[in-house]
Amino acid sequence: MPHASPIVDAPLLAHRGASLYAPENTLQAVQRAAEMGAKWIETDVQLTADDELVIIHDLELDRTTNGSGFVAHHTLDEIRDLDAGSWFGHGFGHCKVPTLEEFIGCVVDNGLNLQLELKELAGREYHLSDRACDALAELWPFGERKLFVSGFSARCMRRIAEKMPDVPRAIALICVPDDPDAYAEEHGVQIIHVQDKFVDDEALEIVRASATEFGVATVNDPLRAKYLLRSGVESVLTDDPLLLERGHLQAVDQIA
Template identity: 40%
Template sequence: MHIIAHRGASAYAPENTFAAFEKARELGAGFIELDVQLTKDGKLAVIHDDKVDRTTNGTGFVRHFTMKELETLDAGSWFSPSFQGEKIPDLEAVLHKYHNKIGLLIEIKSSKTQPGIEKAIGRLIDRLGPSANTIVQSFDAGAIMTLHNLYPSIPGAVLIRPRFGMLPYGRLRHISSFARYVSLKHTMLSSFLIKSAHSHDMKVFAWTVNGRKTGRRLQSWNIDGIITDYPDYFKKEGKA
């Protein structure tokens, strides 16, 4: 079972910053989950929201800033004064720092409002050389299909909210044609769903798991990875 630090170790440091990513490594996470948004100048900023308001001292949409402008914002003080001066990372810098050193689960937030984001991410990963431990995920299955068509060696994951705890066989079969993983909210998971995904040669991640008891139950169901704000609550095992 892989321990995936949600936006880094976001219970202990400001989400989607190098402080959170380093804390995740310190606490033994096998993967770092992070979010990306396209900037005005076509760079990839590591930030969850489409606006900077919640996690920085700035205001406005990420897409209206250049990467250099975003890097002038304080992305740490909202969490704690001790993190004052923490910056919004550039995905390229994150990849250079962690590629083949720790797993990366990179989430595309909105491909519809950010045309070309799949190609931008794929180009960066491909430049460093694809890794089985660098995965791109999205709720938008079309974005992962596009990425697969452009860069078939980059593993993809589709985030899913199943209806009534069920995933139709046909949908799983379709997703398995372009993705290696599915990621589901832990409250929607069952051992049957996990077995179904496994039968289509896909691995399953659960989000966001912050209780040890839940983690143990999921592990007994042979979950492949859990996404958590508290990576130190769980034991890291194996590689993707």
Template identity: 35%
Template sequence: MKSWPYPRVCAHRGGGTLAPENTLAAMRAGARLGHKMVEFDAKLSADNIAFLLHDDTVDRTSNGHGAAARLRYDEMSSLDAGSWRDAVFAGERMPTLALVAACCREAGLAANVEIKPCPQREVETGRLVAREAARLWSDATPPPLLSSFSFEALAAARDAAPDLPRGLLFERVPGDWPEQTADLGCVSLHASDRHLDEGLVARIKAAGLHILAYTVNDLERARCLVRWGVDTICTDRIDLIGPHALDV
């Protein structure tokens, strides 16, 4: 098994509960607390710009309405993506992947780029996000870790940027996880901590994979997972589970 170059703690959607998700403010919130890795969601606008958004629509996290797949990026870039969280974040935007890469470089943050395709855009999103990530982080150490719940998107990412590491995401790890991760050439498996147990962690590690567990917001649970062998914890509680809270 190759060594795992990523920190033990990863800030979920950039800033966890401390800032509006998937914004530059979120990335900076994590960095201010000393975190060294952020996770965020990347998808495509109607005009194929890679940008950050979790949902298929812009409604929940902005003052706009509609499906992201039907909006050009210049339309989304004018939306307020911060006020829903707190008035202090008014004017935050949904940033492009390029802006986030620059922010990560400036703040010294490793990146877990979750490829989050809109419906029926799995292959296209995987290909374009991976290609853009490879270009933007061409000299980064460690390189960005690509992940996705979509097998099709991650397969397209593998073909577009074969040198970037990949991790397949699951809510509950299925019985055929060895076949799926092998087909994709994954270095890691990412799973909900609610469905992990010590035996499953041991089997995944024995297969030569690293493990990222999400979204772990209890410090004692995080420490338990690390004792089992989980490599990285993704958390919303970046204030509670600090960058060195899980050092062993």
């Protein structure tokens, strides 16, 4: 049941920026995505040891920086000293882990909309949610750019609903629920994101019958993206902002 006016008003969200072309969740990945025509950026936020908000996906530093250990065990200054780009390729050694403030500034300056995913530590969901809400209230240009907050934690989503009820929310799941609309109502969300590997034809039948908006992650094959978008999914998260162009689909109306 595709929505006439979905919250995500474009078929693609740039997953951690243009992460096929630049180190994920860096300002360089945001800028590259904008240059490639992206309308939406997805990113991940979590807390440092000194209670600062930084943009990084993994709970540990090892994969995407030259650091080691948990993000939550390091201060902002320690994380800012790390190289967040050389792992990706030559010429990216200058990339740093951005703060949420820096990231939002880059998103807004490039005319983009934002999906902010909360990377919570179990047991501290409310603290991360509260800090994120306070930062968004201060930094986000409401009324000018679109925003929704997402996460795997239902506790986080319920807290966001309490603190910022007018901001849309998405719950990240593995599979399509048997009753998506009841699931969305139970957890106070408007969007459900699911993993592509678990989206088969039976799941897509449920999606089409649902009034809830759906996104699928992570899709880097243009034919697969086209199939999902024609089968009731409103948007896909991709590492490649040029995905539909590579599939010879220049506009949303060419998908149907």
